[in-house]
Amino acid sequence: MIQDDDPADDLELFRQATRGVRPIRVDQADTGRPRIDKADFRQRRQRASEGEQRIRVDGLSDQFVIDVQPEEELAWAGNGVQDSQLRRLKGGQIPFDGSIDLHGMTVEKARELLWDFIDEATRIEVRCIRVTHGKARRKDGRRPILKSHVNTWLRQHPKVLAFTSCLPRHGGAGSVYVLLRREMLEGRED
Template sequence: MSDDDFSLFQSAVCGVKPLRQDDRADTGAPRRDRRQIASRRHAAIQQVEAQKVDGLSDQFVIDVGAEDELIWARDGLQEGQLRKLKAGQIAFEGSLDLHGMTVEKARETLWNFLTEATRLEVRCVRVTHGKAARLDGRRPMVKSHVNTWLRQHPQVLGFASCLPRHGGTGALYILLKRTMLEGRDE
């Protein structure tokens, strides 16, 4: 600020007195209860965490075999995109391994992974679910659940079993919706 600017400013504020705190008018607005606000914020966070996983239902699980090849597309996904996905021609930008997890832990981990991938505008990810046969002789549990959950997830456009070098029938390429960040070409 030059000397001229400073003297001009001083002459403009000449005679101005700062307001005192007790000079404030009573607007009649109730004071906010900080504890109540903190309690509401905490409750909202807890509700969001509880709802995150509720989006993926186990009510009807599609039972699949260990060597079954999985492929699914939401209505509107172009056949060419699904062919590219199945052929491994769409590079995956993130990977998740669900080996050894319980069904509940796998669901929570998968939901968080897909949420983060969507937030980062990732187009394609790989999820390794494994294909181990269960001790009771029934079909793979996590693979069957992942197959069911992905069909319910609103951000999933389609999925296909991976090429052998990326995990074969024990893993999936997953194509996700993007909101297209500003300035992006595609």
């Protein structure tokens, strides 16, 4: 048996079921993500584009950066470093006890991390470290920026006695062994 529904009854039932409901004015779904405060967003974007104006006094200068080639071997020794010690460093005969990789970092970030790394290494009396700066074979033909800066900074750092490019198995021309100055602490026998 087919039941004949009265459309007027259906309409009345619908009205009763939707009583008190307001029509939707916005035709976009709520994704559940918090709404962005546009004024706050503009302020944060402005601060980020200005960058931090913090100045770190670390004794490293960028006034004169020694440009180097991607495949150029680096070597430098401060006053008092014997040639035999530099040869041992270059030959990888002085084991490195710490390593830092600066690939892909900005110059400022690399500078900060390198300073902190050398500071920590000398604090715990590490004799030799490895710093990987990369070779940056640039398509535009310009010299490798980070390698050039690391070469300049290490020459200026008061705790660096010498540095030289690594053996190929440790990074070759993209890394340097760094010989650090150690302080004679009480109770140490060597």
